[in-house]
Each structure stands twice: as structure tokens, then as C-alpha cells.
Amino acid sequence: MTLLDVATIKADFPIFEKRMRNDARLVYLDSGATSQKPRQVMAAEQYFYTHQNAAVHRGSHLLAEEASAAYEGARETVAAFLGAKSDEIIFTKSATESLNLLAYSFSNTATGRFALGVGDEILLSEMEHHANLIPWQQLAKRTGATLKWFDVTPDGRLDLSQIDQLLSARTKIVALTHQSNVLGTINPITEIAKKAKECGALFVLDACQSVPHFATDVSKLGVDFVTFSGHKMLGPTGIGVLWGRSELLAEMQPFLFGGSMIETVTMESATWAPAPRKFEAGVPNMAQAVGLAAAINYLEAIGMDKVHEHEVALTQYALEGLQTIKGLTIIGPTNMDSRGGVLSFALDGIHPHDGGQVLDQYGIAVRTGHHCAWPLMRKYGVSGTTRASFYIYNDLADIDALVTGIEATKKYFKVS
Amino acid sequence: MELDSLYQEVILDHYKHPLHKGLSVEKTVQVHHVNPSCGDEITLNLLLEDDVVKDVTWDGVGCSISQASSSIMSDLVHGKSMDHALTILESFSELMSSKGSITGDEEILEDGVALAGVSKFPARVKCALLGWMAFKDAALQGRNEEKK
Numbered sequence: 001m002t003l004l005d006v007a008t009i010k011a012d013f014p015i016f017e018k019r020m021r022n023d024a025r026l027v028y029l030d031s032g033a034t035s036q037k038p039r040q041v042m043a044a045e046q047y048f049y050t051h052q053n054a055a056v057h058r059g060s061h062l063l064a065e066e067a068s069a070a071y072e073g074a075r076e077t078v079a080a081f082l083g084a085k086s087d088e089i090i091f092t093k094s095a096t097e098s099l100n101l102l103a104y105s106f107s108n109t110a111t112g113r114f115a116l117g118v119g120d121e122i123l124l125s126e127m128e129h130h131a132n133l134i135p136w137q138q139l140a141k142r143t144g145a146t147l148k149w150f151d152v153t154p155d156g157r158l159d160l161s162q163i164d165q166l167l168s169a170r171t172k173i174v175a176l177t178h179q180s181n182v183l184g185t186i187n188p189i190t191e192i193a194k195k196a197k198e199c200g201a202l203f204v205l206d207a208c209q210s211v212p213h214f215a216t217d218v219s220k221l222g223v224d225f226v227t228f229s230g231h232k233m234l235g236p237t238g239i240g241v242l243w244g245r246s247e248l249l250a251e252m253q254p255f256l257f258g259g260s261m262i263e264t265v266t267m268e269s270a271t272w273a274p275a276p277r278k279f280e281a282g283v284p285n286m287a288q289a290v291g292l293a294a295a296i297n298y299l300e301a302i303g304m305d306k307v308h309e310h311e312v313a314l315t316q317y318a319l320e321g322l323q324t325i326k327g328l329t330i331i332g333p334t335n336m337d338s339r340g341g342v343l344s345f346a347l348d349g350i351h352p353h354d355g356g357q358v359l360d361q362y363g364i365a366v367r368t369g370h371h372c373a374w375p376l377m378r379k380y381g382v383s384g385t386t387r388a389s390f391y392i393y394n395d396l397a398d399i400d401a402l403v404t405g406i407e408a409t410k411k412y413f414k415v416s
Numbered sequence: 417m418e419l420d421s422l423y424q425e426v427i428l429d430h431y432k433h434p435l436h437k438g439l440s441v442e443k444t445v446q447v448h449h450v451n452p453s454c455g456d457e458i459t460l461n462l463l464l465e466d467d468v469v470k471d472v473t474w475d476g477v478g479c480s481i482s483q484a485s486s487s488i489m490s491d492l493v494h495g496k497s498m499d500h501a502l503t504i505l506e507s508f509s510e511l512m513s514s515k516g517s518i519t520g521d522e523e524i525l526e527d528g529v530a531l532a533g534v535s536k537f538p539a540r541v542k543c544a545l546l547g548w549m550a551f552k553d554a555a556l557q558g559r560n561e562e563k564k
Binding site: 022 | 423428457478479543
């Protein structure tokens, strides 16, 4: 088991200086929702506003030049991090916007690979976050296409037994999560993407829970699009990424129209700038892009393989600790085979919201509820779960605190 | 502990032994409400007769606060005239939006004053209001039904 030097890492995150209720220290186990930010990220944003602030890609002054260089530099950092080319990186405001951008591009394109209609199918899974479900539901409604999905097995894996029926020449889009935000399951993307390619389908990967946590090389996954957000990977809110293959981005129609995204404009019509500009209408979230680049630099200085090893060690330890608690059921895989640092569980006789409230008294921040994955909750017959999710600033003491906190919760509600 | 103002004994009692839980066969209207932020759900049956709450029953899943509050609500409005029931509802809504500044009128709210502490936990106010809002919706629909 290889753990990171958490004390040194924590010193970079000012939020850990905060005292919680009852003067408890912060045990932050909600990075799956959003991560905390190191000083380096905040400093990068502040540096941009203090020294470089101007609207990018316009203006002939020094600040405009420096702001553009900082913003485009951030794009290069993201590209290098993903093993992609710079002009394949589109900045959005969030992963949710990235997914909507894709869904609307399909609606806005009448011909070619992006045309969708009756008889065409979109393949998802039961473990998708609402952000990778509802845009496709709506696209299906707009175009007459049919939604299909992989079931989830009782132990929290994708049920691939029906893959040959589900994935066919009718499938135009496969949209799957890389790692479930509820179960922690890491899906066998390369294998499914290979089959999708054989069927001629485009593959959209929701990488919100993977890119922040382990090395993700888009050139090796065999997928066509990857989406994720900055705020779950130490970066600021308000910045998301869409990666797409150059030839597909060239073919795709834009989704937001306005300044910056054009080539020429007359009173009657307009033509589009090449990607990525075509998809970035308006003055973008510049400081946030720069902040995201700083977050990537921070993660790369640690090393993504080490980040993953750390989380695997924590999750293994948490699985062992939590399973000693009577009445606690893990919802998701109970072994570390293709599994990341997100752990959901149910407690007999204690509703997640009540449990979370007691944990909060000990400074323990967990997520409770349906985790924007309502269909998955129904599948497992629960209204919600309690979820602990780990990152580089968590250590074994945090997990001990969680286990102790759950025992105290049971005692509080007199559940044996 | 601060928590004890939230989870008073009377709340935990209602949670463990909820009143009027289990849907009646006879009803004027049925409503279904959800709390989209946590996934909690309630189905409520209201039986009105001459503008009097003849029966109110409910079923659902939720945390101790939402379940206890629904239990207390159903017991409070049972047998009351609609106008009276709506006054109680107003009084409870006021308590929930008070951020802890009032304790609630025990004459009107009875066991409901035990939920006063909830108003200090903004994330839980919605839990406490789930059953009440379902009742309000049913009451308005039920009155329209009766007028037909």
C-alpha cells in the first residue's frame, strides 16, 4: 500500500484550517461532488486577474496578448494531460455543458454521422449521472431516436451480457461513464469502445470521476469524445472540458452562437471559426481555465499513478473498516477490481440524511441522497445512499473517523 | 449537543411509530410529492366531507424529520375544518422559516413545536415541509373536487 504524504499536501489546502461544528477538524469525504482547492490554484486565478486580465482573442494591447497566451497555454496544458492535440480541447463552463453541447450538436446537424432520427439508437447505462442521461433523453425526444441502456448487476458492475443485442448498426451514440459517481465502478471502456467502433457508433465518455483520479490518455481509450469538469480535480468552478477528435469537431455544428465563434458575419448569415473557437462563443471563463491548468500542474507534480494508488489504498482500507459495521451494506463492488475511491453504503434503520447530519457534528462531510443518479437508486431499492469519496488530501485517519462516526450515529439513533 | 435540538425524543417517537401511515381506500384526492434534492417521496390521501378533513393518510420514504413531520401533520389536521387546518399549516410554515427565532405555538402545533429546531438547519427545512406541502396541495385540489 503506497500512500501519499498527506500532511504536506494538506498544508497547501487552506480549507483544512477551518474548524467545523463542535470545533472538530474537517474530514472532507465529498470530493466526488467537488474537490477542495490548493493555494496554487487560487494564486493562479488571482495572478491572472491581477496581472493579465483582458478579453482573450481580441484587442491589440499587451494585456489582451498576455491573457490570450495564458488562456491558450491552459488549453495546451489540458491537451498534454490527456494525450490530445490543443485544438481538440474545448473549454465549457462545466461537464454538464460539454454533454449538452454534444447533444445539441447532434440536433443541429442534419446529415452525416451526427444526423439522428427514427430507428437510430442511443446506448447508455443505468449508472449514468443525470448529466449523462437527460441530455440524451431530450435528444431522443427531439429526433425520434430510441434510448437503450446497459443494466447494472447486483454487485455494481455493468451488465454486458446483452451487449450484442444492445449495440448494433442502429446504435449511433454510446454515452457511458468511466467511473460511477455512486458505485465507484470503473467500466471497461476500451472493450466497449472497440465494439462501438465496429458498429459505427460515436462514443462519448463521461470522465468526471476518472480524469481527476487516474491517468487518462484519450488517444488510447478508443473513444470519440471525453467530458469532465475542473472543480472535481482541484480546479475552479465554472470550467469544463470537452475533448473530441479533430475530424469530428470539424463536422459538428456549434451549439452556442455569438461573438468569438465566427469566421465572417453579414446581416443575413455567418460562417464558423474552426474548432475549438467554433464552440466557445462569448468571452470565455479565462481565469478559471488558467486555474484548471494550475490544478493539472499540481496533480502532475504528484503523478496521476500515485494519485490512483493512494486512492486505491484508502478505498481498500475503507471497505475493510466499513464492512465491520453491523447493518451496513456497501452499494457497489466490495473488492478493488476495477474500482475507484467512491464508496456508497446504506445503514439499516437510519436514513442517509439523518446519518449525514450526525456525521456533520464530528466535522465529517459526506454526500447523502440520490447523487443525481435516481434510476440507479431505484435499481437498488433505496431512496438514497451515503457516499464517501476520497482524494489526495485524505488519509487513513479520515477513514477511521468515518467508521467511528458511523458507530456513533448508530448509538445516537439507538440502532444496534 | 446542537443535534439534540433537531432530533427531539418526540420526533424519534413519531419516526418509529408514525400516525396515519398507510393509505386509506376512500379519498377525495391523492397527491404525490417528492423532494428532488434527496429523493424522498410521499403519497397522501385526503378525504373531505363538507369542507372538513374527514381523513388524511399517507405513505412514503424519507428521513426521520420528514416522516415525523408527516405523522404530526396528519394527526393535527385530522377532523379539523379546512379553514382550521390551513391555519395550522400557516403557523407551521412560519415556524419553519423562522431560522430559530420563534419556538412555535404549542396550542396550535402541539407535537409540531418539537420541529422548531429544524428551522436552524436550512438543509432540513424541506424535509419537514414535505408532508405539509403535500397536504396543502391535496387541500386545494380537494376543495375544487367538492365544489364540482
